Amino acid sequence: MDFELSDEERAFQEAVRRFGDRVLRPAEAKIDEGGRIPPEVLRAMADLGLLAMPVPSEYGGMGASAVLTELAAEEVGRGDLSMATAVFFLLEAGWGSTLARHGTQELRRSFLPSVCRGEAFLGIATTEPGGGSDLARMRTQARRTPDGFELTGEKTFVSGTTEAGEMGGGHLTLARDAGGQGFHFLYVPTRSDGLTTQRFENMGRMGISTGSLSYDHVRVPASNLLGEAGHGFQLALGGFQVARTFVSAACIGAAERALEIGMAHLRTREAFGQPLGRFEGIQFELADLFAQVEAVKWQCRRAAWLLDRYPLTGDETHRSEVNRAVASVKLTAPPIAFETVKRVMMWFGAAGYTKEVGLERGLRGVMSYLVGAEGGLNIMRIILGRELLGKEFLPYP
Ligand SMILES: Cc1cc2nc3c(=O)[nH]c(=O)nc-3n(C[C@H](O)[C@H](O)[C@H](O)COP(=O)(O)OP(=O)(O)OC[C@H]3O[C@@H](n4cnc5c(N)ncnc54)[C@H](O)[C@@H]3O)c2cc1C
Structure with a gap:
């Protein structure tokens, strides 16, 4: 090791x-x-x-x-x-x-x-107005045509809808085969005929858009299909493994930055005639936060290492090991980052509540990974339950 x-x-x-x-x-x-x-x-x-x-x-x-x-x-x-x-x-x-x-x-x-x-x-479009966690129930359909596919339906809460329209580009899009033959994973350019977008007003990570994509008989050439027709579901799940690992890494970076900002403050800000950092009540909190961030950082690096070592086509044992590592880190990194940013904001007292200190940006941004982006926390728990107890313990048919 x-x-x-x-x-x-x-x-x-x-x-x-x-x-x-x-x-x-x-x-x-x-x-x-x-x-x-x-x-x-x-x-x-x-x-x-x-x-x-x-x-x-x-x-x-x-x-x-x-x-x-x-x-x-x-x-x-x-x-x-x-x-x-x-x-x-x-x-x-x-x-x-x-x-x-x-x-x-x-x-x-x-x-x-x-x-x-x-x-x-380039982004990803799987979530629909009817829900994002239960992907298998999605409604957006892709009908086969002589030269490709024709898409009808709607995706929502999708990141980068404005960027893809303005810069060019689009989203890897999961759609149900209209004839019931599985799911297709298609690259759909946002500037396609019949495709319209709408931007939502989010509470955080304001520098990148989130919005909906509506498909009204959008034609997609066969060359935009990923993998084999009808086998797109597994490809999308594999992509989520990779994206969830990097999401967790970004949360860890934000938590470390918050700790750096916090430690500089603890050294200089005085209360009761002493720097804040002298009070054990605060030092212990710093120690707990540091230990948690450090633990999840190495968990995340191991998840990345596993992705390199056992690419997503690996055998059953390694597939399960990768699933457990990625779901564990996506389950723990965002809450630890959120808690770290929140605690450090509190060390700043009233100033922590201002835009000037800037920690609130982190709180709003990391929150997106608690509510659902790249899969909600309970979905990570469901994956872990399945991997630990076996598929027969999945509560859904
Ligand atoms: C900022 C942001 C950006 C996003 N970007 C994208 C994107 O680029 N592309 C994309 O496709 N999607 C994107 N999403 C959507 C994201 O993937 C979904 O929010 C997520 O999959 C959850 O779906 P949902 O919001 O419909 O919640 P639901 O599926 O309705 O779930 C609601 C809540 O219930 C929980 N839940 C669901 N089922 C169970 C269960 N069986 N047991 C216990 N709890 C359960 C969920 O964890 C969640 O907390 C984004 C979301 C956000 C917030």
Whole structure:
């Protein structure tokens, strides 16, 4: 067992931390208040190779391992506490790698390089107005046509609907086969005829949009199909494993940044004639938070390591090991990050409640992962229950 990062991993981690300090932190307020990630920030991310970094170099990425991508996700989460940049980062990384693995050669060649350059957006569309947790009951349908598919239905609470419309790009979209032959996983460009979007007003991660996508007989060419027709469900679930690991990493980065901000404050702010950090009531809280963040960080790095070692096609034992590791970290990282940001806000007293200190951005951003983004916490518990007790204990048919 070796916990040491390689020289290459450490150098890249430091480079992304510098990018976070020099580019993301100064832009944090602008990202949160302006409703978008400024183009110069996306350009800087692309220059560093951060966009869709696991995509192989022949399609414009850097062919990064899941471990290297996890390290970068931590740093992006640390750099922009609002989580908007982290969401952009992890969508491109998680779903870019899925497209690189399962997309047709034509789609990979024509689309992925522009995603890696930050000139097109790639997201995921599975959630529907009827619910996001129980994907098997989705209603959006894809009817087969002589040259591809025709989509009818609606997706909702989808990240990046505005970005995909403005920059170009679209979403990997899961749809039920109209003839009852399973599910198709299709890349659907947002600028397609018959597709309309609507943006929602969220409470956090304001720099990236969330909205709905309505499909009115949207035609999708056969070359936009991922994997085999009718077998898309498993591909989408595999992509979620990757995305959930990077989500957790971003939460860990945000928690570490909150602790750094908090520790600087504990050293300097005085109450009752002493720095706050001298009071055991606060020191113990710091110690508990640090220990929890540290534990979940290594849990997350192990999940990434497992993804590298046992790619999602692995045998049953390893499949279960990956499922348990990813569900565990997605279950623990967001609540620990939320609690850390909240506690540190309280060390600031009234100032913690202001926009000036900026921790509230983290609270609003991390909250998205508690309510459901990339799968709700109870869904992680259901996955763990299934893996620990067996499929026969699933409460649903
Ligand atoms: C900011 C944000 C961005 C998002 N971006 C995307 C995106 O890009 N693409 C996309 O497709 N979706 C996206 N989502 C949607 C997300 O995937 C869903 O919110 C999630 O899957 C839960 O679905 P739901 O909101 O419909 O809640 P529901 O499925 O209605 O569930 C409601 C609550 O009940 C819980 N629950 C459900 N079933 C059970 C059960 N059997 N036992 C116990 N508890 C249960 C859930 O965990 C949840 O807390 C985003 C969500 C947010 C908040």
